[in-house]
Amino acid sequence: MLRTLLQEFHRAEEPDKVGQLASPVILLPYDATGALMPVAHVVMNTPTGITLVCHVPVAANNQEMRHAALGSPVRLKRSRTGRLEIVGLDKRAPGTLYNYSLNLSTAVLTSGNVSALTTRVVNLGELASVTSVGFGQTPLAAIAMYNAASQVVTIVWPGGV
Amino acid sequence: MASPQRQPAWQVLAYDILSSGAPTLSAIIAGSASSAYQLNLTPYVHGGVTIEEPGDKRASHITFTLSDHLGSFDPASGTYATYMQQHQVVHITAGDTTVPTSQYVGLFLGHVRGQVGFTIDRQALRYETTLSCYNRRAVPRYLKRRFTSQSYGNATDFATICLDVARQEMSLSGTELTRFPGVLGQLTQFSTNTIADLSPLEALDKILEALGLVCDFDGDGRLRVYSRDLRRVPDKVYANLNLIASIEHPQADTETYNSVKIIGLDKNITELEQPEQALARATIPVGFWRPSHVVDVWWSNDRSLRARQTVLVIETSVNNGLLLSLGSESYLETSEHGGRITVSIGGFVLTLLLLIAVTMAAAYLIGDEVVTFGSLTVPVGSLLQGLVMQEILLAVATVSSGVYEVRGVPILPVFQEISATLTVDGTPDYLVNQKEIQNDWVSTQEHLLALALVELIFEAAQASPRNVSLVDDLTLEVGDMIQIPLGEAPLRLWIDSLRRTMTRDQVPLLDVTGYKVPEGAF
Numbered sequence: 171m172l173r174t175l176l177q178e179f180h181r182a183e184e185p186d187k188v189g190q191l192a193s194p195v196i197l198l199p200y201d202a203t204g205a206l207m208p209v210a211h212v213v214m215n216t217p218t219g220i221t222l223v224c225h226v227p228v229a230a231n232n233q234e235m236r237h238a239a240l241g242s243p244v245r246l247k248r249s250r251t252g253r254l255e256i257v258g259l260d261k262r263a264p265g266t267l268y269n270y271s272l273n274l275s276t277a278v279l280t281s282g283n284v285s286a287l288t289t290r291v292v293n294l295g296e297l298a299s300v301t302s303v304g305f306g307q308t309p310l311a312a313i314a315m316y317n318a319a320s321q322v323v324t325i326v327w328p329g330g331v
Numbered sequence: 332m333a334s335p336q337r338q339p340a341w342q343v344l345a346y347d348i349l350s351s352g353a354p355t356l357s358a359i360i361a362g363s364a365s366s367a368y369q370l371n372l373t374p375y376v377h378g379g380v381t382i383e384e385p386g387d388k389r390a391s392h393i394t395f396t397l398s399d400h401l402g403s404f405d406p407a408s409g410t411y412a413t414y415m416q417q418h419q420v421v422h423i424t425a426g427d428t429t430v431p432t433s434q435y436v437g438l439f440l441g442h443v444r445g446q447v448g449f450t451i452d453r454q455a456l457r458y459e460t461t462l463s464c465y466n467r468r469a470v471p472r473y474l475k476r477r478f479t480s481q482s483y484g485n486a487t488d489f490a491t492i493c494l495d496v497a498r499q500e501m502s503l504s505g506t507e508l509t510r511f512p513g514v515l516g517q518l519t520q521f522s523t524n525t526i527a528d529l530s531p532l533e534a535l536d537k538i539l540e541a542l543g544l545v546c547d548f549d550g551d552g553r554l555r556v557y558s559r560d561l562r563r564v565p566d567k568v569y570a571n572l573n574l575i576a577s578i579e580h581p582q583a584d585t586e587t588y589n590s591v592k593i594i595g596l597d598k599n600i601t602e603l604e605q606p607e608q609a610l611a612r613a614t615i616p617v618g619f620w621r622p623s624h625v626v627d628v629w630w631s632n633d634r635s636l637r638a639r640q641t642v643l644v645i646e647t648s649v650n651n652g653l654l655l656s657l658g659s660e661s662y663l664e665t666s667e668h669g670g671r672i673t674v675s676i677g678g679f680v681l682t683l684l685l686l687i688a689v690t691m692a693a694a695y696l697i698g699d700e701v702v703t704f705g706s707l708t709v710p711v712g713s714l715l716q717g718l719v720m721q722e723i724l725l726a727v728a729t730v731s732s733g734v735y736e737v738r739g740v741p742i743l744p745v746f747q748e749i750s751a752t753l754t755v756d757g758t759p760d761y762l763v764n765q766k767e768i769q770n771d772w773v774s775t776q777e778h779l780l781a782l783a784l785v786e787l788i789f790e791a792a793q794a795s796p797r798n799v800s801l802v803d804d805l806t807l808e809v810g811d812m813i814q815i816p817l818g819e820a821p822l823r824l825w826i827d828s829l830r831r832t833m834t835r836d837q838v839p840l841l842d843v844t845g846y847k848v849p850e851g852a853f
């Protein structure tokens with residue numbers, strides 16, 4: 171019981187999380203009435219790996235976020251019930267995660283996958299190849315997410331994810 | 332008479348460090364303190380002394396009782412009341428009756444904490460004083476007073492920073508630091524490195540954590556480090572079980588970690604390229620009176636924003652306003668912070684001036700010849716002079732302006748985290764119990780992996796706690812590794828905590844709680 175309480179206390183005290191904008195801040199109809207909410211996709215380093223979290227609301231009246239560019243490191247706050255919100259810009263961003271496993275009996279170390287997600291504007295040379303449909307499907311200035319091997323994971327803007 | 336038999340002995344010394352003229356703790360540790368402020372409590376110790384060394388960054392502590400029928404240790408009015416005050420120093424050493432006490436090994440040095448207990452039982456004729464002392468790991472200033480360090484440059488050994496913290500924030504010096512390594516072999520990677528808003532012990536622990544080390548104070552009050560790396564050679568190897576009293580595999584229901592995740596800060600600053608965007612706009616006028624205009628533009632007012640691949644977009648050219656396209660517009664990226672737009676209609680103006688000069692010369696050179704239009708006679712010279720005037724007016728009235736935009740890719744310097752997870756092979760996903768360590772002093776992939784290996788093997792070992800009782804070995808400290816012959820495979824034990832009880836006329840036993848090193852680790 172004490173340990174559980176300590177863990178809860180620790181979680182309550184844990185600092186803000188860091189992430190990286192994977193899309194521009196857009197206005198999304200957020201409730202049944204269609205009220206617009208500024209949101210953005212964010213890449214985060216979570217216990218399960220480098221993860222994309224979609225449509226994270228931006229804290230109210232945050233002017234600096236309104237003009238935050240793609241790729242900007244951001245700070246996030248987690249509510250007690252597990253909802254995230256972007257509270258501002260930051261200086262550090264989740265980068266690359268290297269996975270290894272170790273056999274304790276033989277001391278053999280095995281390298282696993284490398285996890286990283288970067289988002290950037292699709293350049294002209296890639297426009298025809300980011301989707302199987304070919305040229306014309308992906309608009310100019312579209313934003314794509316790339317994995318550690320520089321392969322497109324998904325188109326995050328416009329639409330996508 | 333010399334004897335091969337061990338004749339254990341120990342002594343409890345109290346030091347007055349609070350009175351006027353009393354020695355400093357540093358002098359006591361260095362052995363240069365005057366004995367006038369020292370009191371040997373050993374004859375008064377009732378029932379022995381137990382030293383608890385819990386390890387894991389917790390302070391060692393002792394509790395013992397003094398008995399004296401004169402009430403000398405009454406903390407209020409006893410003869411030795413001075414020594415019974417909070418913060419006075421107690422030093423416990425142990426050795427053998429066959430050697431001088433100066434050669435005894437220090438087992439505990441700490442401060443009296445709280446109020447010293449004192450009981451007078453007149454029926455039992457009992458005068459007892461009870462003290463509780465904690466070693467220097469519990470000093471409030473070391474634990475609580477936060478500080479911000481100076482800035483350290485690139486390629487500074489971690490030991491330099493640690494020793495500065497110890498000297499400046501913990502007031503340690505000389506002998507107190509002789510057990511702290513002068514070089515740790517790990518260098519800072521950034522051009523500025525500052526410790527901000529941490530207590531001294533938090534700072535030391537964080538820096539040392541990056542190397543798999545832990546700091547503590549030894550039995551003589553000196554700062555030391557010990558390693559959590561279980562792959563090293565044991566500090567002590569027992570050839571047989573003669574000195575081992577018991578070995579226990581305790582039942583333990585602790586959920587141990589089978590995966591560690593280390594999050595560090597990449598030593599290379601990542602230059603994040605933002606989408607191409609307008610960086611600067613300029614409206615530049617030119618005219619006869621200022622035929623060339625050079626304008627420096629910057630990507631931000633404070634000239635700190637950097638950009639690459641900048642290009643000039645001419646939204647409105649100066650040539651749009653001229654009769655002829657004789658203006659030139661150029662752009663030069665002068666730095667990552669800005670560029671220079673140069674607009675000139677100098678050629679056009681010069682051409683006009685030349686034309687004026689030629690026309691005027693012609694007007695003066697041609698005689699007063701007239702041409703006739705019906706009844707009108709017009710002097711040719713006047714025509715030419717009128718033409719000159721028009722040229723002059725055109726030149727003077729020449730004004731144009733261009734609108735320009737510089738576009739480019741802004742660069743955002745960003746600290747990128749790098750992280751590594753190391754999991755015990757074959758662990759199903761749903762059984763992964765991961766420990767996360769965030770340490771900005773780790774800044775390369777190799778360093779991440781090295782630390783992850785130390786931590787995972789250490790955590791894996793915690794699944795196999797062992798309790799060993801052995802004849803007291805004064806050389807053993809928390810963090811040491813011992814090897815005990817046991818069956819076919821020797822038992823390697825990393826010492827997590829120690830407990831030794833010293834009583835008179837008895838060989839003390841040392842209770843060791845440790846973790847069995849996984850066999851694959853060595």
